[in-house]
Amino acid sequence: MSEAPAVRLVEVHKAYRRGAQRVPVLAGITFDIAAGEFLALMGPSGSGKSTLLNLIAGIDQADSGDVIVAGENLARLPERLLADWRATHVGFIFQFYNLMPVLTAYENVQLPLLLTDLPRRERRAHVEHALSLVGLADRMSHYPNELSGGQQQRVAIARALITDPPLIVADEPTGDLDRESAADVLHMMQALNRELGKTIIMVTHDQRAADHAHSIMRLDKGVLWSNPDDAAAVQPAGQG
């Protein structure tokens, strides 16, 4: 009996309204992502890859179909419970880091822990550990504007890790970085996947970034197709 997938999407549809016009973005997407997978989602602009990522991360809702992540059908969770679910199950890495500019690196990483019951001392230990994992133990008291882009993204990675979520979603995590910083970030994500067993779904335009993933899935006009070489990791539901 095979292990339950980290992510399962069944006949997921999503469309946006542009004025009176309805623009379909995802057209009946069905697939599984195995736990511990590092998947790159690629596709041209407007193909629906960020939308797909948002549905999996629980920050957007499908028009129809099931989005089951870590055993929870997100389509059926009300927003209040969805927020709690996100806090414990998903780590976010954004293209523009999305750090709070008035908080230090330490405080930014600590933010998700404020939603837990952890006492201050334990929070401190967790934050210091996370920042040391991303090589920023000596930058804890720095504000985002005192850090380079690469360092800010590493702070964001530490923030994504801090609650030990099983799933990390990254939307163009290297899109705003120079090549060297991008490589650092990607190696870090590989390490998270390999050493901590995190399931990572990364949206990217950059083939070099995607090459760091185990598998690549391409979306075009709301339809999914995967590289046959990666079929073991990304499987159309019911074919695994």
Place this chain on the structure above:
Amino acid sequence: MVWRNAWRHKLRSALTLLGLVVALLAFGLLLTVVDAWYQGVNASSDKRLVTRHKVSLVFTLPQNYLGKIRAVDGVRLTTYENWFGGIYKEPKNFFPQFAVDARTYLQVYPEFRLTDAERDAFLRDRKGAIVGRRTAENYGLKVGDNITLKGTIFPGEWNFVLRGIYSGGRESTDESLFFFHWEYLDETVRQRYGGRRTAQIGLFVSEVEDADDIARIAQTIDAQFANSHAETRSETEKSFQLGFVAMSEALVAAIRAVSYLVILIILAVMANTMAMTARERRAEYATLRALGFAPPFLAALIFAESLLLALAGGVLAVVLTYPVAAFFGAAVSKFIPHFVVGPQTPLLQMAAALAVGLLAAFIPAWRAARVNIVSGLRAVA
């Protein structure tokens, strides 16, 4: 986070704070002006009864009413006074002047405090006068000075010798008044204009034995003079003073309206600041929501920031109100003798600050709590 957010745009926050301080300070000063208007009311005694002509204060009552008023059961003592309306050197030098029955007046109004020597000197000298400490300071008057007033109601020059400078027995006591002997006024009027305007009284003021009995006493006094050529109207001193305030009710209402308008204006400024702030931080709020923070947390962040600014402005305004009121009071002491910040003024200022803080944050907080995570995150890109 709230504190740092509040000072994120230092210039904007400083200007908003400055606006709050100025508005709340103005609010406090305007309330003080209104309080000053009611100073006479606040200084009233509930055991004093004022009897005047029923038609208007402009008309006088015969002095021989005194005996009948004094004889009413429950009246302990009655005194009387006439408004004089003289000019000291120049018309701009205004201070209220009254011709009074000095001996009884100082008994009915014990809050006008003189030394025994000053009291004796005043009572002995028919041309003697006393003046409040504030007016004495304003015009550099000293005991022993000769003072000449130019009469308006009673034309001609009126000469007095200053025999005492009283101080107020209570904080609300008016220290701007000038008193001299009614006998001097009456005799001089008789000499200058003949008998037609003599033995006339502007007001009788009676001190009653029991404040609870004051309504009956007032009715008894007025009943005695009903259907006479000079009917009376007796009322408590407080009611009498409120009647004065009512004459300028429109002005007081206008001052009150301006004071609340000032708060409305700063509310609009503050609401604009908070709306701008919330709009700029849309992506941050979306990020916080994505991380699992619930909408009430975002609303609380905005409310806390708004309240922090508003209450800081309130505290600064309250602290500044006292020295500014003292300065303002000194500048206008000739016209507003009792310009003192009332005990309720700082409370109202803080209440206004609190209201501004809460109302200004309401819509931005509501919007932030409803931010769409996906479109909010896109605001970064």
